[in-house]
Amino acid sequence: MPRPRRGRRGRSTTAALTACSALVAGAALTGCGAGRDPGVFTVLNSSTDASYHGWDAATLKRCSAELGLTIEQQSVPAAQVMQKSLRMASSKSLPDVIQFDASEMPTFAEAGGLVDLRSLDLSTKDIPKGIVDFGSYKGTYYGAARTVNTLALFYNKDILKKAGLDVPTTWDEMRQSAKKLTRGSQYGIALSAGGAEDGVFQFAPFMWSNGGDETDLAGPKVAGALDYWKGLIKDRSLSRSTVNWTQADVNDQFMAGNAAMMINGPWQVETLNTKKNLHWGIAQIPVPNTGDASVGPLGGAVLTVPKTEDTGRQKTAAKIIRCMSSEREQITYARNSWMVPANEKAAATWRKEVPELDALADQVATARSRTAKVGARWSSVSLALQSAFQSALTGQSSEAALKKAQSRATSGN
Template identity: 90%
Template sequence: MLPLTVVGALVAGAALAGCGAQRDDDVYTVLNSSTDDSYHGWDAATLARCSKQLGIGIQQQSVPAAQVMTKSLRMASSKSLPDVIQFDASEMPTFAEPGGLVDLRSLGLSTKDIPQGIVDFGSYKGTYYGAARTVNTLALFYNKDILDKAGLPVPTTWAEMQETAKKLTQGKQYGIALSAGGAEDGVFQFTPFMWSNGGDESDLATQNVAQALDYWKSLLKDGSLSKSTVNWTQADVNDQFMAGNAAMMINGPWQVETLNTKKNLHWGIAQIPVPKDGDKSVGPLGGAVLTVPKTDDTARQKTAAKIIACMSSEKEQISYARNSWMVPANEKAAALWRKEVPELDALADQVATARSRTAKVGARWSSVSLALQSAFQSALTGQSSEAALKKAQTRATSGN
C-alpha cells in the first residue's frame, strides 16, 4: 500500500479537479475485482438489468482484487475516476480518509433493513460510504462422513475442537486445516479466535490475543494442524479438505461452489468454536462495498448512486447470493435466502455476530494486518506469542 500522505494527495487532487477525461454522458463505469469468469458474468448480468432499468449504458471494468486500490489511485491522478468503485471493505477507509468518497446517504441511499454491523462495515468514522450487496464470514466446515465414522459430534468450544482434531489426525489426514500464512488470508482467519477471546486489534500485546495465538500453536504441537499452515492460503486449505487431508477446516462460503463439484464429499458447516460455553463466536465480515468516488460532477454522482441502489436492491442481492453463496446484506433478502439454502443457516448466524476489521482502527488496518502476519510467522515457528505480539503492536503503532 502507498503511504496515506500519497493516497491523500492523489484523491484530494481528483476531487478538486473533477473528471478531466472526456466521458459519454450516457455511459457509466463500474470498477470491480470480478476477474473470475463466474463473478464477471454474474456482475455483467446485474449491470445489464440495471442498465435497462435506468436507461443508461453501464460498463464493467474488472482488475484483480489486489489492484483495485492502485488502479483507482492511478485513475484519480489522471482525473479519470470511474463512476462506481467496488472496494474490499477493509480497503475502503484508505480512500475515504482523505475525502475521496461521497456520503451515500447524501445521495439518497437508505440503510433501512440493513443490520447495524453491515452499515458499520461500509462506514468510516460514522459516515456511510459503501453499500454491500452481500457479505461473508468464516465458519467451521467439517466432513460429515469422517466425524460420523469416528462417532464424534461437531465441536463447539476450543477444548472440544482440539480434542476432536487430535482424534481425527491419522496417517495423511490432519484433524483441521486453516490458513496462517503471511497474508490477509491468515489475519482474516485469526480474527474469530482473537475476538471471541476478547482480544482487540487496537492492542495486540494483550493476554487475550496471546491466548488465541497459543491455541493455534497447541494445534500444531498436537500434530492436528499441518506445519504447512504458515504457507497456506484459504484456497490451499480448501484443496486439503477436498482431498481428504483434513477432517475440518476454517473457511468461507466462496469455497462452496468448488466443494459441490466433488459429489462424494458430504460436508456441513457450523459456527466457529469459542473459548468456552456461553461465549459468542465473533467472526470477521468480509466482502466488498460499492462506493461513489468524489469528483466535481454532482449529476454523475447522483446517477452513480442510482446504479448502486439497483445493484444492491433486494432482488439483485438474492440473485447474487444464489450464485456466490454469500449472505444478502438486507435483512429481508437474507430471510428469503435462508429458506432457499438451509444448509448454510449456520453461516447466516455467524454473519449476525460478525464485525468489520476496520471498525476500530479505520485506515490503520493495513498496518495492523501486516504486523499480525509477521507475528504469525514468528510465533508458529518457535517464538513466544507474547514476544511476537509485542513486536507486532510496536510495528502496528509506528505503521512500519
C-alpha cells in the same frame, strides 16, 4: 474478503496506500475527464474471475435496462483496485462507481475521495448495524454492500460420524476432536496462518471470540488465541505447513481428505460441490467457553461513489448502486456466489433457499468489520499480525511475537 484472489501485500504497497491522502488531494477531485458520454457510466470492480465477471455483467445489464443507461464494467485484480483508482483520480477519469474491498475503503474515504451515500438518498433501512458499520468510516456511510461473507467451521460428515464425534462448539472440544481425527496423512483440522491477509482474516474469530482486540495486539487475550493455534500444531492436529497455506490451499486439503475439519468461507462452496462424494456440513466457529459469542470477520466488497464536481453523475451513480444492491439483485448474487445478502429481508429469503448454510448466516449476524476500530490503519495491523504468525508458529513465544507486532502496528513499519 470477497474471495481468496488477492496477492500478498508487501510493504511497498502499504506505503503507497498510506500516501493515498496526498495523492487524492493532489489529484484535486474536481471533475471527470472531458468528453464523457452522458449516457455511459462505468463500474470499476475486481471481478476478474469469469464467473464473477459474468454475474456482474448480468446485473449491470438488468440495471442498464431499468435505468435507461449504458453501464460498463471495468475489472482489475483485487490488489490493483486502489492503485487503479488513484491513477484515475490523478488523470480525472474516475469511474462512476468503485467497488472496494471493505478493508481498503477507509483509505480512500480518509483521503476525502468518497461521497456520503446517505447524502445521495441511499437508505440503510433493513441493513444490520454491523453491515452498515462495515461500509462506514468514522460514522459516515460510504459503501453499500450487496452481499457479505465470513468464516465458518466446515466438517466432513462421514469422518466425524465414523469417529463417533459431534461437531465441536468450544475450543476444548475442537482441540480434542482434532486430536482424535488425526491419523496417517489426515489432520484433524486445517486453517490458513499464512503471511498474507488470508491468515489474519482467519485469526480474527479466535482473537475476537477470546476477547482480544486489534488495538492491543500485545494483550493477553490475543496471545491466548495465538497459543491456541500453537497448541493445535503441538498436538500434530494442524499441519506446520499452515504458515504457508492460503484459504484456497486449506480447501484443497479438505477436499483431498487430508483434513477432517477446516476454517473457511462460502466462496469455497462452489468448488466443494464439484466433489459429489464429499459430504460436508458447516457450523459456527467454536468459542473458548460455552455461552461465548462466536465473532467472525465480515468480508466482502462495498459499492462507493467517488467524489467529483459532477453532482449529476454522482446522483446517477447512486441510482446504479441502489439497483445493484436491491433485494432482487442481492438474492440473485447470493445464489450465485454463496455469500449472504446484506439486506435482512433478502437474507431471510435466502436462508429458506439454502438451509444448509444457515450457520453461515448466524455467523454473519455476530460478525464485525476489521476496520471498525482502526480504520485505515488496518493494513498496518494486518502486516504486523502476519509477521507475528510466522514467528510464533515457528518457535517464538506468542507474547514476544505480539509485543513486536504491536510496536510495528503503532509505528506503521
